[in-house]
Amino acid sequence: MTPEQIEIQLVACAVAAACALPGAFLILRKMAMMSDAISHAILPGIVVAFFLVGELHSPWLIVGAAIAGLATVVLVESISATRLVKEDAAIGLVFPVLFSVGVLLIARYAGDIHLDTDAVLTGELAFAPFDRLTVGGVDLGPKALVTMLAIGVANLVFILSFYKELKLATFDAGLAASLGFMPAALHYILMGLVSVTAVGAFDAVGSILVVALMIGPPACAYLLTDRMALMMVLSVGFGLLAAISGYWVAHWLDASIAGCMATVVGVVFLIVVALAPDRGLVSILRRQTRQRWAFAEKMLTIHLRQHEGLPEESRENRSAHLQEHLRWQADFAVDVVQRAVEDGFVVERGGFLFLTDAGRALASEAVVDA
Amino acid sequence: MIELLLTDYTIRTVALGAAILGCVSGALGTFAVLREQSLLGDAVSHAALPGIVIAYFVTGSKMSIVLMAGAGLFGALATGLVLSVTAQTRIKFDTALGIALSVFFGLGLVLLTFLQKRPDANQAGLETFLFGQAAALVVSDVVTMAIVGGLALLLVGVFWKEFKIASFDREFGRSLGLRMRIIEALLMFLFVVAIVIGLEAVGVVLMSALLIGPAAAARQWTDRLSLMFGIAALIGALSGVLGAVVSATASSLPTGPIIVLCAGVFVLVSLIGAPHRGLAWRWIRDWRNGRVLRMESVLLDLFALASQHERPDYPHEAAVLDLMANPIAGSTKSLKALEDRGLVTRVGESQWSLTQAGVARVRAILEGMSAGRRGDN
Numbered sequence: 001m002t003p004e005q006i007e008i009q010l011v012a013c014a015v016a017a018a019c020a021l022p023g024a025f026l027i028l029r030k031m032a033m034m035s036d037a038i039s040h041a042i043l044p045g046i047v048v049a050f051f052l053v054g055e056l057h058s059p060w061l062i063v064g065a066a067i068a069g070l071a072t073v074v075l076v077e078s079i080s081a082t083r084l085v086k087e088d089a090a091i092g093l094v095f096p097v098l099f100s101v102g103v104l105l106i107a108r109y110a111g112d113i114h115l116d117t118d119a120v121l122t123g124e125l126a127f128a129p130f131d132r133l134t135v136g137g138v139d140l141g142p143k144a145l146v147t148m149l150a151i152g153v154a155n156l157v158f159i160l161s162f163y164k165e166l167k168l169a170t171f172d173a174g175l176a177a178s179l180g181f182m183p184a185a186l187h188y189i190l191m192g193l194v195s196v197t198a199v200g201a202f203d204a205v206g207s208i209l210v211v212a213l214m215i216g217p218p219a220c221a222y223l224l225t226d227r228m229a230l231m232m233v234l235s236v237g238f239g240l241l242a243a244i245s246g247y248w249v250a251h252w253l254d255a256s257i258a259g260c261m262a263t264v265v266g267v268v269f270l271i272v273v274a275l276a277p278d279r280g281l282v283s284i285l286r287r288q289t290r291q292r293w294a295f296a297e298k299m300l301t302i303h304l305r306q307h308e309g310l311p312e313e314s315r316e317n318r319s320a321h322l323q324e325h326l327r328w329q330a331d332f333a334v335d336v337v338q339r340a341v342e343d344g345f346v347v348e349r350g351g352f353l354f355l356t357d358a359g360r361a362l363a364s365e366a367v368v369d370a
Numbered sequence: 371m372i373e374l375l376l377t378d379y380t381i382r383t384v385a386l387g388a389a390i391l392g393c394v395s396g397a398l399g400t401f402a403v404l405r406e407q408s409l410l411g412d413a414v415s416h417a418a419l420p421g422i423v424i425a426y427f428v429t430g431s432k433m434s435i436v437l438m439a440g441a442g443l444f445g446a447l448a449t450g451l452v453l454s455v456t457a458q459t460r461i462k463f464d465t466a467l468g469i470a471l472s473v474f475f476g477l478g479l480v481l482l483t484f485l486q487k488r489p490d491a492n493q494a495g496l497e498t499f500l501f502g503q504a505a506a507l508v509v510s511d512v513v514t515m516a517i518v519g520g521l522a523l524l525l526v527g528v529f530w531k532e533f534k535i536a537s538f539d540r541e542f543g544r545s546l547g548l549r550m551r552i553i554e555a556l557l558m559f560l561f562v563v564a565i566v567i568g569l570e571a572v573g574v575v576l577m578s579a580l581l582i583g584p585a586a587a588a589r590q591w592t593d594r595l596s597l598m599f600g601i602a603a604l605i606g607a608l609s610g611v612l613g614a615v616v617s618a619t620a621s622s623l624p625t626g627p628i629i630v631l632c633a634g635v636f637v638l639v640s641l642i643g644a645p646h647r648g649l650a651w652r653w654i655r656d657w658r659n660g661r662v663l664r665m666e667s668v669l670l671d672l673f674a675l676a677s678q679h680e681r682p683d684y685p686h687e688a689a690v691l692d693l694m695a696n697p698i699a700g701s702t703k704s705l706k707a708l709e710d711r712g713l714v715t716r717v718g719e720s721q722w723s724l725t726q727a728g729v730a731r732v733r734a735i736l737e738g739m740s741a742g743r744r745g746d747n
Contacts, residue, residue: 027462027464027465030462030464030465031464032462032464032465032467032468033409033412033464033467033468035468036412036468036471036472040575079641082641082649084589084590084641084647084648084649085586085589085637085641086403086406086408088406088407088408088409088464089403089408089582089585089586091408091409092408092409092411092412092578092579092581092582093579093582093583093586093634093637096575096576096577096578096579096630097579097630097631097634099575099576099627100576100579100626100627100628100630100631100634101627101631103501103624103626103627104623104624104627104628104631107622107623107624107627108622108623208416208471208472208475208476208479209472209476211468211471211472212469212472212473212476214468215465215468215469215472216468216469216472216473219461219465219469222460222461222465223459223460223461250480253480253484254483254487255479255480255483255484256476256479256480256482256483258476258479259476259477259478259479259480259482259483260476260480261476262472262473262475262476262477262479263473263476263477263480265469265472265473265476266469266473266474266476266477269469269473273455273459273461279459279460280459281458281459284458284459
């Protein structure tokens with residue numbers, strides 16, 4: 001690995017970790033699409049700040065962007081507070097309008113300056129190592145790395161210091177408010193962090209990857225755990241995984257790094273959706289199958305117990321009769337009987353079915369439960 | 371401006387195209403907004419990017435209909451994935467949307483970088499899908515948009531009842547024996563079609579505003595679905611034409627953003643000015659209610675004071691009424707207004723008393739209050 005490659009990966013990791021932390025709260029608060037809105041709407045903030053200070057690398061651009069991000073949140077909330085428009089529609093209206101303002105300002109007044117709208121969406125991580133931060137002649141590393149590390153640390157410090165308040169405000173805003181935790185203030189600080197993170201990250205990776213890294217890794221983590229702290233750790237882990245493997249996929253395909261990282265996020269998410277224990281599709285499917293068989297076996301034992309020791313037993317408790325009585329398909333009935341025999345609930349003797357003690361217990365338990 | 375529209379062939383083409391896409395997306399957006407799936411449009415339009423690139427890869431053609439087919443395929447795929455992941459797992463709708471839009475868009479970027487490396491590549495047109503290039507619309511594009519959009523609207527007309535039920539009460543639809551899943555899938559498909567029509571002109575980022583804006587504006591003017599649908603289509607078409615013409619009047623004004631801003635202005639005007647629902651109406655109503663409430667409370671105060679004495683028109687000091695009144699508004703204005711209505715009358719320099727009409731009004735108010743209390747029980 002060349003030093004550039006290492007640095008690109010470090011930047012990618014810093015971006016991924018910084019995005020995953022506030023992202024976890026976004027998806028729990030059902031505000032995932034706010035990251036999309038904010039990462040687009042910061043454009044006019046950057047442009048206006050650029051017009052005011054006149055240079056592209058001023059930190060004021062980040063301030064302008066963060067203000068635009070917060071303005072997005074405030075606008076969306078005040079529009080949906082009128083209850084004339086639903087919140088999702090408000091989000092979908094505000095950010096294209098703000099983005100349009102940004103695009104128009106650039107097209108009208110900054111056509112000859114390097115403020116490329118494409119770059120806002122796509123970013124170019126490969127250039128990150130060439131824009132370095134030097135203080136007093138000492139090279140501190142790529143500027144994007146320093147910026148994102150600082151933002152990541154700020155996110156971490158905020159989340160650690162207000163962890164319990166954030167948790168409560170996320171899961172029970174009413175209780176948080178009644179205990180005096182000021183969920184509204186926390187909400188705006190969190191949104192401010194999302195804005196700052198989006199600003200710092202979009203310079204390196206573009207706004208679309210910001211969305212992918214803020215939502216994707218926490219969504220994977222959300223499928224794996226019910227514990228907030230673990231979810232945060234897993235989110236960062238998935239973010240780092242996507243960052244590094246995305247980089248190597250891009251290297252191998254010689255394609256856009258941001259694009260590949262986003263794609264890897266998608267692939268990882270699909271794998272988690274399929275395979276997550278308890279909540280993945282495979283385990284849902286297996287659980288449904290298992291429950292179907294368990295239910296059928298229970299039905300069988302109830303049926304047998306119903307007629308046990310009665311005159312009609314010889315007619316009712318035959319394997320062949322199940323199709324008619326329980327309306328089961330022939331091969332399904334055979335399967336159920338076989339499973340019930342294997343599980344020791346039923347024994348079969350000469351075409352007749354008899355309950356074992358375990359089967360009788362299962363049946364009475366089921367009937368009493370019902 | 372109108373002159374330009376009538377005389378300039380290019381501008382007429384662009385304006386017509388913008389009108390068609392505004393009309394179709396506004397109309398179909400109505401259902402999305404009512405079904406609280408507004409942001410689905412954003413995800414679909416981003417997800418269409420890889421479809422466009424692949425369509426170009428496979429066919430080498432940049433004809434609208436080919437690219438639309440690719441975009442539509444991927445838009446539908448993304449919609450399907452979002453809806454099934456939301457239905458099957460505990461992932462929420464907004465999370466699924468965010469992942470779909472960013473991942474598909476990322477995939478599109480990867481494919482675009484491949485395309486750029488092809489030596490024969492004449493892919494220059496494809497980037498316009500990011501931000502759209504309405505100014506580049508030619509007659510054949512507009513014809514395609516008109517045919518596809520017309521078919522979509524026709525289908526909406528055919529399945530109007532079904533879509534209406536799907537938007538307001540799907541359980542009722544199920545109980546009628548309608549196949550709601552198929553109906554909803556068709557509605558989704560038409561929604562994707564509407565997005566695909568607009569992509570070339572306004573691009574993936576701004577498309578969502580054209581779906582939501584006209585519908586959100588139209589919602590303020592009516593409570594009837596058919597009217598909302600029509601108004602949304604009209605506002606969408608107007609935004610399109612206005613945007614196309616405005617951007618043609620000056621150089622370096624990209625059409626897509628102007629169209630979006632026009633739609634934004636329509637939304638703003640509707641939110642504020644629409645009768646009954648609009649904010650201006652709400653403010654006026656609140657102000658009126660507040661004034662009536664303050665007047666009535668001063669009237670009641672005066673009555674309460676007078677009832678300590680032998681006659682109901684016993685006069686009292688304005689200063690006393692001020693103390694009893696709303697601390698910010700005071701009683702002066704209310705007393706003046708009441709005097710104008712002949713309900714109170716000034717006695718001497720600073721005292722006020724109820725008139726006969728005033729006493730009658732107080733009794734009517736008290737009657738109303740106790741009737742209301744009885745009603746509560």
